[in-house]
Structure formats: C-alpha cells, structure tokens
Amino acid sequence: MNSRVLLFVYGTLKRGFPQHSLLGEDAVFRGAVRTEPSFGLVDCGGFPGLVEAEPGQAVRGELWEVSEALLPALDTYEGVPEGEYVRLRTAVQPSPPGEGTVWAYHYSRETGTDEEYGAEWTAAGLQR
DSSP: OOOEEEEEEOSTTSTTSTTGGGGOTTOEEEEEEEEOSSEEEEEOSSSEEEEEOSSOBOOEEEEEEEEGGGHHHHHHHTTTTTTSEEEEEEOEESOOTTOSOEEEEEEOSOOOTTOOOBSEEETTEEEO
16 A cells, blocks of 8 residues: 655645646645744745744645655655755644644755745745
C-alpha cells in the first residue's frame, strides 16, 4: 500500500500555479489552511519562502494529501539537497483530524533584518 502524507503548500505548488502538477495526479486537496501566527513569507524572486518571523503572522496556503513516495522528488524541486529549503513538521489551522503537524518546506537561507513579511503568495506575488 502506498503511504500518504499531508503537505502544506503556499507558493508555486498551489492550485493554478506553475508547479502544481508536481504534487502528482493522485494528490487530494484537503482544504485551505494557515500556519500558526509565527511565520512570514519572503519574496525569493518569483517564488516565496516560509520563515519563522517575529512578529509573525498566519501564512495562508493549501493542505494536500500526497504519496509519501513523492517526497524525494519534491525535496529535489525545493532544493533540499542544496540547502535552500528544509522540510519540517509544521502546525496548521484548522488542524487535520489526528494530525498534530504536517510537512512544509521552510526557507533556510538568510533573510534581511528589515525584511517585510507577507501572509500569502498570489499570482501578483507576495501579499502583506
């Protein structure tokens, strides 16, 4: 049996965005969710990065159920081997039944100390 995992997406993997198909044909949309209010999005030049922020906000995105076997390919897309992103367990609201946290890709590079954080990535870019 193919194991399934929950993945929070907030940028180019969302519905209607260029890389959504990477989630696979059997991906199941579980709903709109948001992080705990301790994060922010940074504009990384055409795509966002999720970072812990102080003061933070609740970042809006989508929750998807995907094949666990897909995670290595998504890690490669997100630059996990090179250190651009790291996949971490992250709390979202509303919390999925029986799940304390879900997977999410966090930006791991340094950001500016005067960074303006956003709460959502749209077709127009970062929304504050």
